[in-house]
Amino acid sequence: MDCPRRSTLVSLVALLVLCTMPTVAVAGWRVLPTTGFVTENQQLTLINTIGGLWLRSSQNGDRFRVFQGLPVTEGDVIDAIALCYRAEAGTDITAIGLLDFIVPAASTGISRRVDTTDLNSRTDTCYVSPVADYVPAGAVNLWLQLHFTFSGEGTIYIGAVAVHVK
DSSP states (O other), rough: HHHHHHHHHHHHHHHHHHHGGGGGOOOOOEOGGGGBBBBBTTTEEEEESHHHHHHHHEEEESEEEEEEOOOTTOOOOEEEEEEEEEOOTTEEEEEEEEEHHHHHHHOOEEEEEEEEEOOOOSSSSSEEEEEEEOOOOOOEEEEEEEOOOOSSOOOEEEEEEEEEEE
16 A cells, blocks of 8 residues: 555655756766767868777868867856877867857857967876866857878877866
């Protein structure tokens, strides 16, 4: 006779958890899959592997960008971006930025934070870019600006990317 009452109670608790869970922000590092990066530049090739992302170009320049949405919820405060990478000679990451999309379905966003530290390590390296307590006002994209200066084909390897929220 107790079973129907327990079943109802469990169903109500499950429904309550499902309804409130998306609004609960979890502090800490959130690792982003490197498969989420995209680009609009046809001269840049993105090759996803089990271990990370290879970014290749056979064209010189510094206007190559890759983008990825960040898993942030209302109430999150971003205070760091971590990027593990390796850049071949003649390649580097020239900027890490956050782009805010406040208007739904907007095709352009507002740059909210840019770190122009030149990342050009030839060995596997992790760099943590501090962010001054950035509170997203809408959807947020992380972007990386890449620079290629070489003869032949250049490659940048992205091993891991994470965002720290509090």
